[in-house]
């Protein structure tokens with residue numbers, strides 16, 4: 568699966584599951600950019616078939632509702648939705 | 660390719676103007692933060708090109724019209740969310756309090772149930788002289804043989820009606 572990579576400071580492994588049309592996902596990307604965090608993201612709506620299913624299964628492990636944005640840090644902490652303060656707190 | 664490029668500024672602006680007019684006539688309010696609202700209108704138009712209908716920009720559409728019916732904008736969850744949180748899930752529709760600046764638009768939890776728990780629109784039999792149909796978007800009720808082609812109140816299509824009584 569093609570993962571997008573955004574360069575930045577190392578604040579742990581930051582993985583963002585997003586949708587290309589979603590405003591809250593856009594806000595999350597903007598916040599990560601503002602924080603200069605290095606991160607990976609995937610826009611699930613741009614994937615098809617097995618690729619999309621694979622990503623959905625990944626998200627489901629963290630967020631059974633499979634809603635967006637879902638942010639997973641260091642394969643340990645998951646933040647669902649654009650929770651600005653929580654994201655800032657985690658990626659100081 | 661993400662299809663974003665095939666929606667022009669002009670299209671977004673035109674649809675925004677129309678939506679703004681229709682919405683206020685029907686007693687609903689668009690988010691006064693036009694930057695957010697325009698971005699959402701753009702998302703709706705991108706989805707229209709992708710899927711053929713206005714799938715919610717902040718949810719993942721399956722591409723199957725029938726399975727996506729509840730998240731075609733305005734979605735089945737809008738009214739409840741505007742009442743409870745002051746805005747719909749995306750933040751396109753908001754309460755009067757938000758318009759007046761008394762309430763903020765914050766991210767809200769997803770009300771749409773996971774696929775296993777979603778109820779299919781019911782078409783069950785009743786004992787009345789005529790069936791009563793309910794628009795799942797705005798709650799409009801009517802007693803007639805079949806639901807109307809479009810909801811006279813919110814313009815949702817026939818498929819968005821469920822048998823109520």
Ligand code: SF4
Pocket residue numbers: 699714715716717730731732733734735736737747748749750751752
């Ligand atoms: S009403 Fe709001 S949450 Fe529902 S589909 Fe439209 S933009 Fe999305």
